[in-house]
Amino acid sequence: xxxxxxxxxxxxxxxRRAAHxxxxxxxxALFDAAVDINPHQIEAALFAxxxxxxxxxxxxxxxxxxxxxxxxxxxxxxxxxxxxxLLVICPSSLRKQWSLELKEKFNLPNVIxxxxxxxxxxxxxxxxxxxxxxxxxxxxxxxxxxxxxxKSVQWDLVxxxxxxxxxxxxxxxxxxxxxLKWALEGRKKLxxxxxxxxxxxLELYGLSTLISDHIFGDIKAFRENYVNDGNLEELKxxxxxxxxxxxxxxxxxxxRYTERHPLTQKFRATDEEQELYEAIxxxxxxxxxxxIPKSQRTLTTLILRKLLASSSxxxxxxxxxxxxxxxxxxxxxxxxxxxxxxxxxxQAILAEEDRDExxxxxxxxxxxxxxxxxxxxDLKKIDAEIAEVERFISMARGIRVDTxxxxxxxxxxxxxxxxxxxxxxxxxxIFTESRRTQDxxxxxxxxxxxxxxIVLFNGSNSDKESTEIYKEWCKKNEGTGRISGSRVxxxxxxxxxxxxxxxxxxxxxxxxxxxxxxxxxxLVVNYDLPWNPQRIEQRIGRCHRYGQxxxxxxxxxxxxxxxxxxxxxQLLEEKFNLFNGVFGASDAVLGSIESGVDFERKILKIxxxxxxxxxxxxxxxxxxAEMEEKIKSKMDRARTVLxxxxxxxxxQRLRFELEATSSRLDRFExxxxxxxxxxxxxxxxxxxxxxSFYLKKPYGNLTEAGKYYLVSKKRKDMExxxxxxxxxxxxEHVLERGLNLLTPPAKVxxxxxxxxxxxxxxxxxxxxxxxxxxxxxxxxxxxxxxxLLFSGFTASGEPLDQEICEKIMLCQGQVMERKNLPAFAxxxxxxxxxxxxxxxxxxVMEANNxxxxxxxxxxxxxxxxxxxxxxxxxxxxxxxLRELNRQARLATTTEEQHRIQLQIAEIEKQxxxxxxxxxxxxxxxxxxxxxxxxxLEMKMMQKVEKETLFMIEWEII
Numbered sequence: 010x011x012x013x014x015x016x017x018x019x020x021x022x023x024x025r026r027a028a029h030x031x032x033x034x035x036x037x038a039l040f041d042a043a044v045d046i047n048p049h050q051i052e053a054a055l056f057a058x059x060x061x062x063x064x065x066x067x068x069x070x071x072x073x074x075x076x077x078x079x080x081x082x083x084x085x086x087x088x089x090x091x092x093x094x095l096l097v098i099c100p101s102s103l104r105k106q107w108s109l110e111l112k113e114k115f116n117l118p119n120v121i122x123x124x125x126x127x128x129x130x131x132x133x134x135x136x137x138x139x140x141x142x143x144x145x146x147x148x149x150x151x152x153x154x155x156x157x158x159x160k161s162v163q164w165d166l167v168x169x170x171x172x173x174x175x176x177x178x179x180x181x182x183x184x185x186x187x188x189l190k191w192a193l194e195g196r197k198k199l200x201x202x203x204x205x206x207x208x209x210x211l212e213l214y215g216l217s218t219l220i221s222d223h224i225f226g227d228i229k230a231f232r233e234n235y236v237n238d239g240n241l242e243e244l245k246x247x248x249x250x251x252x253x254x255x256x257x258x259x260x261x262x263x264x265r266y267t268e269r270h271p272l273t274q275k276f277r278a279t280d281e282e283q284e285l286y287e288a289i290x291x292x293x294x295x296x297x298x299x300x301i302p303k304s305q306r307t308l309t310t311l312i313l314r315k316l317l318a319s320s321s322x323x324x325x326x327x328x329x330x331x332x333x334x335x336x337x338x339x340x341x342x343x344x345x346x347x348x349x350x351x352x353x354x355x356q357a358i359l360a361e362e363d364r365d366e367x368x369x370x371x372x373x374x375x376x377x378x379x380x381x382x383x384x385x386x387d388l389k390k391i392d393a394e395i396a397e398v399e400r401f402i403s404m405a406r407g408i409r410v411d412t413x414x415x416x417x418x419x420x421x422x423x424x425x426x427x428x429x430x431x432x433x434x435x436x437x438x439i440f441t442e443s444r445r446t447q448d449x450x451x452x453x454x455x456x457x458x459x460x461x462x463i464v465l466f467n468g469s470n471s472d473k474e475s476t477e478i479y480k481e482w483c484k485k486n487e488g489t490g491r492i493s494g495s496r497v498x499x500x501x502x503x504x505x506x507x508x509x510x511x512x513x514x515x516x517x518x519x520x521x522x523x524x525x526x527x528x529x530x531x532l533v534v535n536y537d538l539p540w541n542p543q544r545i546e547q548r549i550g551r552c553h554r555y556g557q558x559x560x561x562x563x564x565x566x567x568x569x570x571x572x573x574x575x576x577x578x579q580l581l582e583e584k585f586n587l588f589n590g591v592f593g594a595s596d597a598v599l600g601s602i603e604s605g606v607d608f609e610r611k612i613l614k615i616x617x618x619x620x621x622x623x624x625x626x627x628x629x630x631x632x633x634a635e636m637e638e639k640i641k642s643k644m645d646r647a648r649t650v651l652x653x654x655x656x657x658x659x660x661q662r663l664r665f666e667l668e669a670t671s672s673r674l675d676r677f678e679x680x681x682x683x684x685x686x687x688x689x690x691x692x693x694x695x696x697x698x699x700x701s702f703y704l705k706k707p708y709g710n711l712t713e714a715g716k717y718y719l720v721s722k723k724r725k726d727m728e729x730x731x732x733x734x735x736x737x738x739x740x741e742h743v744l745e746r747g748l749n750l751l752t753p754p755a756k757v758x759x760x761x762x763x764x765x766x767x768x769x770x771x772x773x774x775x776x777x778x779x780x781x782x783x784x785x786x787x788x789x790x791x792x793x794x795x796x797l798l799f800s801g802f803t804a805s806g807e808p809l810d811q812e813i814c815e816k817i818m819l820c821q822g823q824v825m826e827r828k829n830l831p832a833f834a835x836x837x838x839x840x841x842x843x844x845x846x847x848x849x850x851x852x853v854m855e856a857n858n859x860x861x862x863x864x865x866x867x868x869x870x871x872x873x874x875x876x877x878x879x880x881x882x883x884x885x886x887x888x889x890l891r892e893l894n895r896q897a898r899l900a901t902t903t904e905e906q907h908r909i910q911l912q913i914a915e916i917e918k919q920x921x922x923x924x925x926x927x928x929x930x931x932x933x934x935x936x937x938x939x940x941x942x943x944x945l946e947m948k949m950m951q952k953v954e955k956e957t958l959f960m961i962e963w964e965i966i
Contacts, residue, residue, distance in 0.1 A: 012822045013750045014757055014959050016687045018783055018797065019680040020747025021958060023735065025795045026090055028856065032673060034058050038085035040677045041734045043720050044114045046082070047263050049255040050075055054082040056253040057199055061792035061857075062864045065198035065220040067172070069205040069254040073266075075555060076201045077110050080168050083199055084144060085115045089735065092165035093142070098189070099170035101148035107170070108146055109498060116736045118143040123151055137161065149174060152192070153185040159192035167193050169219070172200035176212035178219055179228050190219055205252065206651065210236050213248070213651075220251060224867065226874025233881050234874065245651050250867065268560040269553055271588035272423065273578075276416035278570045282321070285404045286571070289317055289324070292397065294617055299338055299391050300331050300398065311613050315442050318574065319537045320413070320450075323443040325405035332398045339391050413566060414453050417536065420564050421514075424532045433559040436508070436530040439516045440548050442537040444468075447516050450536070454514065464508050466517040466525075470500050479503045488715050501525065522547040528556040534564045540577060540609045545587050563588045572622045576629040577612060580636070679819075681735065682719060688743045693717075704739070712739040752959035755827045759820040759965050770813050771820060774965045779803040780830060781814055782838040782960045786846050788853050789952040791860060796849050800841035801963070808841070817963065830960055838960055846955055854951070865942055872938045879927045886920045 011019075027033035035054050039046055049070070057066050057079075070076050084095055097107050097119075104121045111117040120126075120143045130138040139145055139155070139162050152159060169175065169189075178186030198220050206212055214231045217224040225231045225247070235244045257266070278286065292298070293310050301309045316323040337343075417439075425435050441447050444467055451463055465472055470479075479496075482503030486492055492499055508515040509529050515521070522544060530552050539545055553561040565588065568574050581587055615628040685702070686695055693702040700719040707713050717733040734740055761771045781801035788794045799814030809817075830838075893913045900906040 010821060010823070011683050011687050012757055012824050013687070014752050014755070014824075014961055015818055015822060016684050016747045017750045017752050017958055018818055019684040020744050020750075021785060021795075021797055023677070023681055023684070024089070024744055024748070025797060026793050028794050028853070029058050029061050029792065029860075035082055035086050036673055036677050037089040037735055038082040038115070039674055040681070041085055041089070041720060041736050042078075042082065042115055043732060043734075044078060046078065047075065047260065049260050049263070050079045050082065053079040053253050053255065054086070057083045058086070060860050060863065061790075062860050063197070063251070064195075064223075065200065065251070067200040067202070067205060067216055067220070067252045069202055069252055071255070071257045072203045073257060073550075073555065074255055074260065074264075076203070077107070077170070078114070080170070080199055080201055081111060081115045081117070084111065084117060084166065084168065085736070087166050088117055088144075093144075094140075094163055094165045095144040095168075096139075096159075096162075096164050096166070097144060097146045097168045097170065098149060098152045099146070099168075100174070101150065103170060104146050104148060105498070105501075109501075111144060111146075112498075116732070116734060119146055120144075122147045127151075127155070149185055149189070153188040156188040156192040159189075160194075164193070164196045166197050166199060168199045168201065170201045172216060172219065173202040173204045173207065173212070175219060176205075176207075176215040178215045179211065186215070186219075193219075205254075210244070213244075217251065223871045224251060226871055226878055229882075230874035230878035233878060241651060247870070248651060250863075264555060267553065267557050269549065269588055270427070270560055270562045271582070272420075272427075272562060272564045273567055274416050274420040274423075274564050275567050275569050276412050278568055279408075279412055281404070281408055282412060283570055285321065285324075285401065285408070286317060288404070289313070289401055290616070292401070294620070299335055299394055307610065307613070310617065311609065314613060314616055315537065318568070318571075319441060319443040320411055320446040321405045321408040322411075322449040323445040325402055326445050328398055328402045328405065332395060332402065335391060335395045335398065338386065339388065339395070341386075410453070411449075413536070413568070414450060416566065417450070417454070417534070418457055420534060420566070424534065424562055424564055427562050428532055428559075431531065431559045431562075433531040434529060435513050437514045437532040437534055438521070438527060438530050438552060439514060439534040439536050440522070441516065441518060442539065444518060446537070447518060450516050454516075459514060462513040464504055464512040464515050466501075466504050466508075466515055466521045468518065468520045470504060475500065475504060478507045482506065488713065519544065519548075522551060525551055526554065526556075527551045528554060528558070531557065531559040531561050532564070533561060534566075536566055538565055538578065538581070540612045542581060542587060542608070545581065549587070572625045573616055573619070573629075576625060580629060580633055678719070678721075681740075684747050685733075685740075685743050688746050702733075708739060708742050712737075712742065753827055754830050754960050754962075756825040756962040756964065757822050758825050759817055759822045759963060761820050761965055764820050768816050768819070771816050771965060774803070774813075774817075776965065777803050777805075778962065778964045779807075779809065780834040780838055780960070781809065781817070781963050782842050783814075783958040784842045784846065785956045785958055786849055787954040787956075788850060789954075790853070790857050794853060797958075798842065798845045798849060800838060800845050802837065802841070811845075817965070820965075825964070828962075830962055834962070835960065842955075842957070846953075850951070850953055857951075861946075868938050868942060872934045875934045876927075876931050879923075879931070883920065883923045883927060886916060886923055890916050890920065 023037070025033070027036070032051070032055065035051070035058065038054070039051065053068050053070065053076075057068070059066070068076050068079055070079070080097075084097075087093070087095060097111075099107055104123075108119050108121055111119045120141050122138060122141075122145050127138045137158065139158050147155075175183070175186040175189065177183045178190050181187065200216060200219060202216075205216060211228070211232070214225055214228060234240060257264075293301075293313060296306075301313075313324075313327065316327050421437060424437055428435055439450065441450065447465060447467060451465060454463060455461075464478070465475060479500045483492060483499070504515075505525060505527065508527070515527075515530070519539075521527075533549050533552050535545070535548065539548075549561065549563055565578065567578050611632060615625060615632070619625045619628050682700060689702065689704070692706060693704045695702040700721065701716060703716050704712070704714050713731070715731055717731045717739070720732050720734040731737075735744065759771075761768065761775055764771075779802055781799060784798045784800070786796040786798055788796075799809070799811050799818075801809035801814050803809070890913065893909055893916060897906060897909045897913065900909060
C-alpha cells in the first residue's frame with residue numbers, strides 16, 4: 010500500500026503544469042483520451058504548445074489523420090490546467106460531430122451555441138451566453154453575427170476548424186473573416202485545415218493574419234517577397250514557425266488504411282418512369298410557372314431535381330405540396346413554398362450552410378408579378394398548371410414499385426456476398442436524400458426478406474421504432490454515466506449501437522453523414538448520389554476511416570436512361586476519384602471546389618438548360634475542363650515545396666515519440682490508480698486485475714455510486730460502464746484530496762523486495778536509510794511552469810539524485826512513526842533543495858531566453874518586411890523615372906518633350922515624398938517593434954514560489 014507521502018507526490022505530479030515542448034505538457038490529455046493516440050497526433054499537440062509566446066499555430070495534416078483528435082488533446086490539456094474559456098468555431102454541419110468527439114473521446118463538457126439557445130439564455134437574464142462552464146461550439150456564421158459578444162470574452166484558446174474557409178480574410182469583402190479576426194484579436198488560436206494552400210500563396214498570408222498580424226508584414230510586402238519573387242525556400246522556413254503538416258504517406262507504419270472498392274448498380278427506368286421524369290424535367294425548365302416562386306427558384310428546382318431522381322414516392326408527396334400552394338394562389342393567398350415540407354421535414358437534401366448560401370443568393374430576387382399582384386393572376390393559366398401538376402401526381406402514384414428499388418435488392422445481395430469474401434460483418438449503410446424515400450425503402454425491404462433487420466437514421470429520428478430503441482438503450486445504460494442528458498445525441502448513439510449489434514441495414518439521410526462513426530460497417534450504398542463531391546466523401550468517410558478493419562465497398566446507383574446522371578457519375582468517379590483507392594479524393598481535389606453548393610448549382614444549370622444528349626455532353630465537357638484546370642493548378646509545385654517536405658527525419662522522430670509516450674502513460678496510469686486506491690480505500694471495493702472499483706456511496710451531486718472502470722487504450726469495449734479518469738468529477742475529487750493531504754515529518758519504510766519489477770538503483774540502497782525532501786517550485790514567467798524537485802542523501806552522506814528519489818517513491822511503503830527530523834538533516838535538505846531550485850530557475854531562464862530570441866527574430870522579420878515594402882515602392886518610382894527620362898531623350902517634338910517633363914516633375918515630387926515617408930515609416934515600425942519587445946521583456950520577469958511538500962527519513966527493505 011502507498012502512504013500519504015506517495016499520494017501527495019502522485020497528486021501533484023498528475024496536475025503539474027509542465028514546460029512547453031515537454032511530453033509531460035500533454036500527459037493529462039493523453040491519459041484522459043478514450044481513443045488510440047498516434048505519434049503524429051502527439052507531435053502536433055506538442056507543436057501547439059511549442060512556445061509560450063506563440064499566438065497560435067496551424068495544424069494542416071492531410072485528411073484522415075485526425076486533426077480533431079490533435080485539437081482535442083490541446084483542449085483537454087487546457088481544461089486540465091483550469092484554462093476553461095474555450096471556443097470551437099466550425100462549419101455548422103460539423104457542430105454535432107465536434108460535440109460528440111469532445112464528450113466521448115475526452116470527456117469534455119461542451120455546448121453548441123446557436124440562435125435558439127442563445128436567445129433563451131438572453132431571455133433568462135444571462136447577458137453573456139458565450140460565457141459557459143463548458144467548451145462553446147458554434148458555427149462561422151453565428152460567431153460572425155455575434156462578433157461583439159465574442160470580443161468581450163477573454164478566451165484562453167479558440168479552435169477554428171476548416172480554417173481555409175477564412176483564407177481570404179485579408180480582403181475587406183470577406184465579412185465573416187474580417188468579423189472573426191476583429192473579435193478574436195489577441196486570443197490564442199489553433200487553426201485546422203487539410204487544404205492550407207489551394208489557389209494562391211496569399212491564402213497562407215490570410216491564414217497567418219488570423220493568428221497574428223506580426224508573422225509577416227503587410228500584404229504588399231508578402232506579395233513582393235513571395236508571390237512576385239517566388240522565394241519559396243525562405244517562405245518555407247517562416248512557415249515552420251507556425252505551421253505543422255503530416256502526410257498520410259509518412260504514417261503508414263502506424264495507421265493501416267484499407268481500400269475502397271466501387272461497384273456500379275445500373276438500372277433502366279421503365280417507360281412510365283422515364284415519361285414522368287421527362288415531363289417534370291420539361292416543366293422545371295420553364296421559367297413562367299406559378300409553381301416555383303422566383304425568390305426560391307434555384308433552391309426549389311435543385312430540391313425537386315434531387316427528389317425526382319430519388320423515388321416516385323418522394324416526388325409524389327412534394328408535388329402535392331406544390332399543388333396545395335397553387336390552390337391557395339387561386340384563392341388569392343400568396344405565399345412562398347415551405348421548404349421544410351419540400352425537403353421532407355428533414356434537412357437531408359442540402360446541408361444547412363448550403364441552403365443558407367442559396368437563400369442569401371436569392372434574397373434580392375424580385376417577386377414575380379403574378380405573385381405580388383392579385384389582379385394579375387391568370388386563372389386559366391393557374392388552372393392549367395394545377396391540372397398539369399395533378400397529372401404528374403397521378404403518374405407518380407401509378408408507379409407502385411420503382412425499378413431502382415428492385416435494383417437495390419440485387420445490390421445488397423452482391424454487397425453482402427462481397428462482405429463475406431472480405432470477412433466483414435453483414436452490415437450495409439444506405440444513403441438517400443429523401444425522408445419519404447427512406448420510409449418507402451424500409452417498407453419495400455421489409456416486404457422482401459429484411460423484416461426486423463432495418464434501422465432508420467434521419468434528422469428527427471422520431472419514428473416509433475427509433476423511439477423504442479432509444480427507450481431500451483436508456484434502460485440498458487441507466488446508472489452507467491453514458492446518458493448525456495441530450496435526447497438528440499443519446500438517440501443518435503442508441504441507433505448507431507442498434508445498427509452495430511442487431512440490424513443489418515441502416516437507411517440514412519444526410520444526417521448520418523455528419524458526426525457518426527460507423528467503422529464496423531464496410532458497405533456504403535449511395536442509393537441517391539449527391540452532386541457535391543465533398544458530401545460524398547463525408548458519407549463514405551463514416552465507414553472508410555481510421556479504425557476500419559476491412560476494405561470498404563461503395564455501391565452507386567446509375568440510371569442508364571438518364572444522360573445527365575451518367576455524365577455526373579463519370580465526373581465524380583474519374584475526376585474526383587471518390588470511390589476507389591486507399592484515400593479516396595485527395596485534399597487538393599476536394600479543396601478545388603470553393604463551395605459545394607456552387608458546384609451543385611453548375612450541374613443544376615446543365616440539367617435546366619440542356620435538352621439534347623449532345624448539349625449535355627458538351628456542357629459536361631466544359632465543366633470537366635474547368636475542374637481539371639483548378640485541380641492541376643500552378644500551386645501544385647508550391648504545395649509540394651512548402652507543405653510536403655518539412656522534415657526528413659519524421660519516421661525516426663515519430664517512433665521515438667511513440668516509445669516515450671507509452672512509457673509516460675504507463676507511469677501516469679499507475680500513479681492515478683494508486684492515488685485513487687489510497688483516497689477511496691474506505692469507500693470503494695477495488696479489482697486491480699480489471700482496473701475497476703465499486704463506489705459504495707456518491708460524493709456530492711456530481712458522482713454516483715456504481716462500478717467504475719479506469720480509462721484505458723487497451724480495452725475497447727467500454728460501453729455501459731462509468732469511465733473513470735482525471736476529468737471525471739470523482740477523479741477531480743480524488744486529486745483535490747490528494748493535494749490537501751497532511752504530510753508532517755515522518756519515517757517511511759519502502760519495500761523493494763516485493764516490488765513487481767526490478768529497479769536496480771533502489772535495490773542498491775536495500776538495508777540503508779537516509780533523508781529526502783520534495784519541493785514544489787512554481788515559476789511564473791511567459792507561462793506558469795511547475796516542477797517537483799527531490800533532494801536526498803543516505804545516512805552516510807551520499808547524495809540521491811531526482812531519478813533515484815522518483816524510483817524510491819514508486820515502491821510500496823509504510824509510515825513507521827511521525828517524528829521530527831534531526832536539525833542537521835533538515836538544514837542539509839533545505840540547502841540541497843535551494844541549490845536544485847536555483848539550478849532549475851536558471852535552466853528555465855535559459856529556455857525562456859530562447860523563446861524570447863525566437864520571438865524577437867520573428868518581430869524583426871516582420872519589421873524588415875514592412876521596411877522592404879516601402880523601399881520597393883521607392884525603387885518602383887525610380888524605375889518609372891528612368892523610363893520617363895529615356896522617353897524624354899527620344900522625344901521628337903517639343904510638345905511630347907514638355908508632356909514628359911511634366912510627368913517627370915510630378916514623379917520627382919512623389920520620390921521626395923516617398924523618401925521622407927520611408928524614414929517616418931521606418932521609425933514607426935521600429936518603434937512598434939521595440940514596444941512589442943519591451944512587452945515581452947516585462948512578461949519575462951519571473952515570479953518564483955517554493956513550497957515544501959514533505960520531508961521524511963527513509964528506509965529501504
